[in-house]
Amino acid sequence: GAVVSQHPSRVICKSGTSVKIECRSLDFQATTMFWYRQFPKQSLMLMATSNEGSKATYEQGVEKDKFLINHASLTLSTLTVTSAHPEDSSFYICSARDKAGGLETQYFGPGTRLLVL
C-alpha cells in the first residue's frame, strides 16, 4: 500500500530556531501534498496545499513566511517552521495525493511532534 513518511518524528528546539520537517511518499508520486497541524485533542487544521513545482497555497490565517513549504520533487515536500516559538509547538501531519490515484484519496504520514522550549 501507499506509504508516506515524515522525518523527524519528534523534535525539540529552542525558541528562535528554525525546524525543517520532511514528508516523503515512498512508493508513489505525489503531485499534491497537504500540511496539517493538530493541537492536543483537537481536529486537524489544514495549513497549506503544496503542489510540485509551484508555490504552496496557504489557508487563511497561516503565515507563509512563518511556515515555508517547498515541494521540490514528486516524492518530497518540506515544511520549515521559521523562528519557532512555544506557541508553534504542535503535531504536524502531512498527507499526499497519489498522482495515479483518485483525487479523493490521501495518504497520511505518521506525524511530527514539535516542542519549542
Place this chain on the structure above:
Amino acid sequence: SQQGEEDPQALSIQEGENATMNCSYKTSINNLQWYRQNSGRGLVHLILIRSNEREKHSGRLRVTLDTSKKSSSLLITASRAADTASYFCATDRGSYIPTFGRGTSLIVHP
C-alpha cells in the same frame, strides 16, 4: 473552518460491545470519509461514502450517510481493545480536500 462535528466527544465501552459515533455537517458534500488516529500517530483511512450512497460496510465497520439530515454514523461492531483510538469524519465539499471534525475518542476496555 471545521465542517464536521463528531458526537460523542468521548466514548468508553467494554470489549465485544458495539460503538457508534456520529458526524454532523453543515453544507452539502461530495463525499464523507472516516479516519482513525491512534494516540500521537498519523491517520488511517477507514472508509469513504459518497453523497449518493446511504450505507457502506467494511469488515466490522458500517457507515451510513443521511444527506437530508447532513449526518453520518460509524458503527464498529464487536469492538476490540485494539479499536481504542480517535475517530474523525472528514467532508469534501468539492475541492477534494477533506475538512476534519474534532473527533470522537473511543476507549475499549478489555
